[in-house]
Amino acid sequence: MLKIGLIGFGFMGKMHFDNYERLMKEGESIQLISICDLQIEELKNSSAEGNIATERDEYDITSYKLYDDIDTMLDNEELDMVDIAIPTYLHAEIACKVLARGYHVLCEKPVAGNSVDGRKMVEAAKQADRKLMIGQCLRFWPAYEYLKEAVADKRFGEVVSGSFFRGSAMPKGWYHDGSLSGGCLLDMHIHDTDIIQWVLGKPLKVSTIAKKVMPGSGYDNVSTNYIYADGKAINAQSDWRLEGDFGFEMTYRVNLEKANIVFKDNIVKVNPNDSEGYVVELSEDSGYYREIKYFIHSILEDTEITVCSPESAVETLEIIEAEMRSADQLGETVELRQGSVV
Numbered sequence: 001m002l003k004i005g006l007i008g009f010g011f012m013g014k015m016h017f018d019n020y021e022r023l024m025k026e027g028e029s030i031q032l033i034s035i036c037d038l039q040i041e042e043l044k045n046s047s048a049e050g051n052i053a054t055e056r057d058e059y060d061i062t063s064y065k066l067y068d069d070i071d072t073m074l075d076n077e078e079l080d081m082v083d084i085a086i087p088t089y090l091h092a093e094i095a096c097k098v099l100a101r102g103y104h105v106l107c108e109k110p111v112a113g114n115s116v117d118g119r120k121m122v123e124a125a126k127q128a129d130r131k132l133m134i135g136q137c138l139r140f141w142p143a144y145e146y147l148k149e150a151v152a153d154k155r156f157g158e159v160v161s162g163s164f165f166r167g168s169a170m171p172k173g174w175y176h177d178g179s180l181s182g183g184c185l186l187d188m189h190i191h192d193t194d195i196i197q198w199v200l201g202k203p204l205k206v207s208t209i210a211k212k213v214m215p216g217s218g219y220d221n222v223s224t225n226y227i228y229a230d231g232k233a234i235n236a237q238s239d240w241r242l243e244g245d246f247g248f249e250m251t252y253r254v255n256l257e258k259a260n261i262v263f264k265d266n267i268v269k270v271n272p273n274d275s276e277g278y279v280v281e282l283s284e285d286s287g288y289y290r291e292i293k294y295f296i297h298s299i300l301e302d303t304e305i306t307v308c309s310p311e312s313a314v315e316t317l318e319i320i321e322a323e324m325r326s327a328d329q330l331g332e333t334v335e336l337r338q339g340s341v342v
């Protein structure tokens with residue numbers, strides 16, 4: 001039985017909590033034991049806020065062991081795994097500490113505020129001989145998993161172009177300080193950068209234009225061209241200043257030699273060049289559920305984390321850093337080191 005402690009009970013903490021409760025009900029060999037949040041008293045009976053709806057409006061967590069201090073939780077509970085769902089600027093410090101104390105760690109994306117810290121986390125996991133996975137959840141999202149498989153097995157030939165989009169209103173609180181959140185580029189756009197790297201491999205260069213709309217929050221919208229040796233036109237845009245009734249949107253359109261694949265309104269449609277289009281039947285489970293299930297099984301069965309290694313999450317962060325440098329120079333192309341540097 002895998003005993004789990006959850007750190008952070010904000011938007012993502014609640015999202016993870018929903019999935020642990022579901023996995024426990026489904027009979028997985030896990031037990032969520034404890035929850036730690038600085039504001040645990042206020043959050044005991046709280047509601048959820050975020051881009052994607054969590055399972056419920058109100059949360060009663062009083063049947064779990066509750067803490068407002070991480071060390072006190074670790075000193076008092078016998079845990080095997082810790083789930084870190086706290087703000088980005090705390091990931092590296094807390095993950096390294098928790099790994100060094102001997103726990104397996106699932107940590108929310110982005111891996112850290114910068115790639116130097118991300119590499120420290122990879123090293124801490126190696127030193128402690130514990131598993132570390134970063135919640136780059138789109139790698140477990142059925143619509144993106146389908147794209148990965150279709151591109152890898154070349155059923156529609158080679159990719160010739162692709163466009164990815166993600167947008168919403170700006171999240172609240174610490175996100176407004178770009179030095180803590182990394183702005184839209186590090187926080188939101190990283191999802192698409194991660195998918196582009198995962199599906200198409202590391203680009204040779206990036207060229208990014210991005211704009212700061214709100215003082216202090218970092219770049220608030222971004223458009224990046226990912227440059228590959230064969231010249232395929234790959235672009236990703238994100239905007240977290242889509243206020244009013246916009247809501248949340250994530251989409252892609254990828255064109256291949258024999259078909260195009262479009263993900264929109266939560267539906268993946270394939271449009272073959274020479275026959276009628278069709279909707280792809282996909283699992284209705286979210287990437288969050290599937291990512292957590294994958295990680296707990298990798299611990300329970302002691303299998304290697306291949307879908308989302310922490311090294312590859314750091315490589316995605318390095319591409320984001322190159323995009324930031326490009327944006328700082330109004331779209332100058334920035335070359336990426338090839339091969340793994342982690």
Ligand SMILES: NC(=O)c1ccc[n+]([C@@H]2O[C@H](COP(=O)([O-])OP(=O)(O)OC[C@H]3O[C@@H](n4cnc5c(N)ncnc54)[C@H](O)[C@@H]3O)[C@@H](O)[C@H]2O)c1
Binds near residue numbers: 039109
């Ligand atoms: N995978 C995704 O789709 C996705 C979506 C949203 C957020 N995220 C990521 O999840 C992380 C958390 O974001 P969020 O939206 O849940 O933030 P949030 O502000 O809603 O919640 C963070 C919680 O952490 C708590 N906290 C802060 N410092 C702490 C500490 N030292 N000890 C214990 N608790 C502490 C806060 O009290 C708060 O309740 C961020 O890194 C963010 O980028 C990922």
